[in-house]
Structures are given as C-alpha cells and as structure tokens.
Amino acid sequence: xxxxxxxxxxxxxxxxxxxxxxxxxxxxxxxxxxxxxxxxxxxxxxxxxxxxxxxxxxxxxxxxxxxxxxxxxxxxxxxxxxxxxxxxxxxxxxxxxxxxxxxxxxxxxxxxxxxxxxxxxxxxxxxxxxxxxxxxxxxxxxxxxxxxxxxxxxxxxxxxxxxxxxxxxxxxxxxxxxxxxxxxxxxxxxxxxxxxxxxxxxxxxxxxxxxxxxxxxxxxxxxxxxxxxxxxxxxxxxxxxxxx
Amino acid sequence: xxxxxxxxxxxxxxxxxxxxxxxxxxxxxxxxxxxxxxxxxxxxxxxxxxxxxxxxxxxxxxxxxxxxxxxxxxxxxxxxxxxxxxxxxxxxxxxxxxxxxxxxxxxxxxxxxxxxxxxxxxxxxxxxxxxxxxxxxxxxxxxxxxxxxxxxxxxxxxxxxxxxxxxxxxxxxxxxxxxxxxxxxxxxxxxxxxxxxxxxxxxxxxxxxxxxxxxxxxxxxxxxxxxxxxxxxxxxxxxxxxxxxx
Numbered sequence: 392x393x394x395x396x397x398x399x400x401x402x403x404x405x406x407x408x409x410x411x412x413x414x415x416x417x418x419x420x421x422x423x424x425x426x427x428x429x430x431x432x433x434x435x436x437x438x439x440x441x442x443x444x445x446x447x448x449x450x451x452x453x454x455x456x457x458x459x460x461x462x463x464x465x466x467x468x469x470x471x472x473x474x475x476x477x478x479x480x481x482x483x484x485x486x487x488x489x490x491x492x493x494x495x496x497x498x499x500x501x502x503x504x505x506x507x508x509x510x511x512x513x514x515x516x517x518x519x520x521x522x523x524x525x526x527x528x529x530x531x532x533x534x535x536x537x538x539x540x541x542x543x544x545x546x547x548x549x550x551x552x553x554x555x556x557x558x559x560x561x562x563x564x565x566x567x568x569x570x571x572x573x574x575x576x577x578x579x580x581x582x583x584x585x586x587x588x589x590x591x592x593x594x595x596x597x598x599x600x601x602x603x604x605x606x607x608x609x610x611x612x613x614x615x616x617x618x619x620x621x622x623x624x625x626x627x628x629x630x631x632x633x634x635x
Numbered sequence: 636x637x638x639x640x641x642x643x644x645x646x647x648x649x650x651x652x653x654x655x656x657x658x659x660x661x662x663x664x665x666x667x668x669x670x671x672x673x674x675x676x677x678x679x680x681x682x683x684x685x686x687x688x689x690x691x692x693x694x695x696x697x698x699x700x701x702x703x704x705x706x707x708x709x710x711x712x713x714x715x716x717x718x719x720x721x722x723x724x725x726x727x728x729x730x731x732x733x734x735x736x737x738x739x740x741x742x743x744x745x746x747x748x749x750x751x752x753x754x755x756x757x758x759x760x761x762x763x764x765x766x767x768x769x770x771x772x773x774x775x776x777x778x779x780x781x782x783x784x785x786x787x788x789x790x791x792x793x794x795x796x797x798x799x800x801x802x803x804x805x806x807x808x809x810x811x812x813x814x815x816x817x818x819x820x821x822x823x824x825x826x827x828x829x830x831x832x833x834x835x836x837x838x839x840x841x842x843x844x845x846x847x848x849x850x851x852x853x854x855x856x857x858x859x860x861x862x863x864x865x866x867x868x869x870x871x872x873x874x875x876x877x878x879x880x881x
Binding site: 394395396399400403404406407475476516546547549550553554557558560561584585586587588589617618619620621622624625626628629635 | 868
C-alpha cells in the first residue's frame with residue numbers, strides 16, 4: 392500500500408496557498424513532472440456549454456483535440472462520464488481497444504510524438520448529474536512498465552490529481568465571477584430578495600429608501616443581462632454572486 | 636482499457652457506493668469501509684446551499700447535541716480550515732499541543748470525546764463544483780499522535796479517496812431525496828423554469844398553452860410546497876434543490 396508521503400502533503404498545502412488558477416496549475420504540473428509525467432491535462436465542466444481544458448501539450452495538439460476529438464470521438468470521456476475507475480489509453484494500450492474512432496487514433500499518435508505512449512485518465516465527479524471532469528497523466532513508458540508504475544504510485548496520482556482538480560475548479564469559479572461588478576447594495580438587495588423579503592422589508596433591513604432598493608435591483612438586472620428580475624436572481628444564484 | 640483502482644478494497648467500495656440508492660445505504664457502506672481501515676468513529680458534515688447543514692456520524696446523541704449547542708459553527712477550527720483548504724487537519728486531544736489556542740468549547744468537546752474512543756482524528760475538507768457547497772469528513776481513532784501518524788502514512792490516501800467519493804455520493808442522494816420530498820409537479824417545475832429564463836407570467840402561459848391564472852396557481856402551489864414567503868424565494872429554493880436547472 393502506498394504511503395501518504397510528505398511530498399504529497401506539501402503539495403496539498405501548496406495548493407491551498409495558490410491564489411490563482413495559473414499558480415495552482417504550475418504547482419500541479421511541477422508535482423506531476425516530479426512523479427514522472429511527461430504530459431499532464433485537466434478537463435472540467437465537460438458537460439457544460441463552456442468546458443475548460445488545461446494541458447501541457449503544445450497548442451497545436453490541444454487545438455486539434457478540441458476541433459476533431461472532443462466531445463464525440465474521445466472514448467476516455469465517454470468512460471469518465473459514467474465510471475469512477477481509471478481508463479488507460481495511449482498508443483501503448485491501443486491494441487486493447489480495436490475500434491477507436493479515427494480522429495482519436497490520430498490524436499494518440501500526436502501524443503506519442505510528444506512523449507506520451509501510455510496514459511491514464513481519471514474521472515472526477517462533482518456528485519450531481521452532468522457535473523463531470525477528468526484529469527490525464529501521460530508518460531513515455533510501455534504498457535507493462537506503465538501498469539507496474541501505476542500499481543505502485545497510482546494512489547498518489549489519483550489523490551493529487553483529484554485535489555488539484557477541486558482546488559482549480561474553485562479558483563476558476565472565483566476568477567470567472569467578479570466580472571459582473573455588482574455593488575454591495577445591489578448584492579444585498581438580491582440576497583434578501585432570495586430570502587423571501589418584500590421590497591419595503593429589504594429597504595427597512597438595509598436602511599435604504601424603497602426607491603433606492605428598486606434602483607439597485609433594476610441596476611443588478613441590467614448588469615446580469617436579464618429580461619426580468621426573476622431571471623437576474625436565478626443567474627446571480629447560479630453564478631454564486633448571492634448565497635441565500 | 637479500463638483499469639482497476641490501485642487497491643481492490645477501494646475499488647469495491649467505490650462500486651458499492653455507486654449502487655447504493657439511498658443516502659442511508661451510502662452512509663452505511665462508508666462507515667463499514669472506514670471501520671475496516673481502523674476508524675473508531677466517523678462523521679461527515681455537509682454545508683449544502685439548499686438548507687440546513689447536514690451531519691451524519693457514529694457518535695451517540697449526547698456528543699451530537701454538545702457539538703451543535705456549544706461548538707458549531709463558531710468554535711470549530713476544523714470548519715474554518717475546511718471551508719478554505721484542501722489539505723487535511725489533525726485534531727483530537729492527541730494533537731491539541733499543535734494548536735495552542737483552541738476555543739474553550741472545542742477543547743472541552745475534544746476532551747469529552749476521549750470517553751468515546753476518540754483521541755486522534757484527521758479532518759478532510761471536501762469541495763464540490765457547486766458554489767457554496769462544501770463539507771468535511773472526520774476519521775477518528777483512539778491512537779496516540781505517533782501511532783495515528785504512522786497509520787495515516789499507510790492508509791491516508793485511501794481514506795481521502797474514499798471520503799471524497801462518499802461525500803459526493805451521499806450529497807447527491809441527499810439532494811435527490813430532499814428534492815423528491817418537496818413533491819413539485821412537472822407543470823410547477825416548468826413554470827419555474829420559464830420564470831428563471833426571463834419569461835413573464837403571460838409569456839409563460841402562452842408558451843405552455845395554459846391560462847395566466849393557471850400559471851399563478853402553479854406558482855402559489857410551488858410556493859407553499861417549498862415553504863417560501865415570496866415568488867422570488869420559491870424560485871431560488873427550487874434552483875438550489877436542483878428542481879429547476881435554468
């Protein structure tokens with residue numbers, strides 16, 4: 392059984408200190424290289440309209456993946472959507488899987504040209520349906536060597552990758568939200584509206600005039616680009632701008 | 636090309652967990668697994684955005700009561716840690732010397748836990764994709780700090796991985812159960828969905844081929860089922876419970 396070593400614990404506390412996605416990503420890549428990875432990748436929010444990919448591949452490999460492989464021709468993605476177990480891929484494992492889609496086949500060869508012959512994709516599930524991501528760890532090893540290595544170090548990769556994924560997802564959310572630029576009053580008005588207060592009750596609680604509450608809500612609606620205030624509220628809750 | 640997780644015990648646990656169809660069953664599988672890894676007590680707490688925090692633990696009721704009355708939420712340093720971090724936190728009387736100034740109620744609580752075979756614990760922060768939803772998992776033993784740390788070096792990774800999976804599964808099931816308990820009809824949900832997408836009552840009526848008064852009727856019923864004061868609160872509760880996904 393693998394040990395929980397200090398390198399892993401240090402990596403986790405380093406993640407806690409990373410205050411931007413970029414920094415968390417650099418720490419993760421450094422850790423994974425230290426664990427023998429030639430390339431590393433994280434994909435999150437795969438079932439949303441706006442999936443996010445981070446990887447150490449050269450840009451042309453990444454572009455080709457997004458254009459030709461994602462989402463329909465990637466068997467690892469189909470696997471990760473419904474499973475919690477890892478999936479081995481790369482040219483070293485290709486023989487186990489006779490009917491790869493042609494675009495994925497080409498992608499594996501591009502990876503091989505970038506020192507990835509054997510890779511493992513590990514699913515990360517947020518818990519609700521459609522809340523799915525994965526991370527991938529690639530090496531230049533052959534299939535047998537890779538499986539031996541994974542049997543020895545797999546847990547460390549599994550855990551480090553999962554934690555990196557979680558930390559980065561939180562940072563991504565944080566970095567994506569503030570662009571709306573609600574003022575404190577606007578946010579407070581939305582908050583109390585979501586908690587079931589009427590307009591005049593919000594005014595009383597916040598010590599604002601009723602007309603100011605109306606103006607704040609109208610301004611929030613405009614900033615959130617919503618047709619109605621109900622829609623603005625729904626958007627704000629989903630973006631985490633308001634935590635009822 | 637599908638591989639097993641590196642240890643069959645964990646694989647088996649993850650597979651069982653996936654098949655557990657109620658939060659209670661999933662919790663039961665988790666407790667069994669953690670006990671096999673040496674836990675004397677285990678607990679999970681979830682701060683879900685739809686409602687009150689949720690606690691599941693193997694402690695007797697008096698521990699839970701004391702915790703809720705005197706420690707939660709302001710005097711529990713593990714909560715403050717877990718909200719912001721992913722690294723584990725070591726707790727219990729065996730680790731008290733590392734934290735020079737724990738709040739008195741928390742220190743008292745840890746001392747009382749000794750009679751429940753809890754001297755050393757690891758508290759694992761758990762995070763989700765959803766904003767504002769997080770939790771923690773505690774794995775406790777009766778070991779000294781040294782014994783605990785060597786056991787943790789051996790099994791820590793497995794405990795972490797299992798606690799993440801357990802949290803995600805239990806959270807999903809709890810949310811499903813809470814949502815189902817509200818009992819919104821398909822029509823009520825549809826009205827709320829269009830409301831969230833920016834339609835007014837008359838537009839909703841037109842789109843659904845019903846009269847505006849029927850739309851208002853659906854909103855009133857949804858409001859009472861969700862125990863909300865206003866239409867806005869009804870909508871937000873429904874979103875948080877996952878009954879409406881705009």
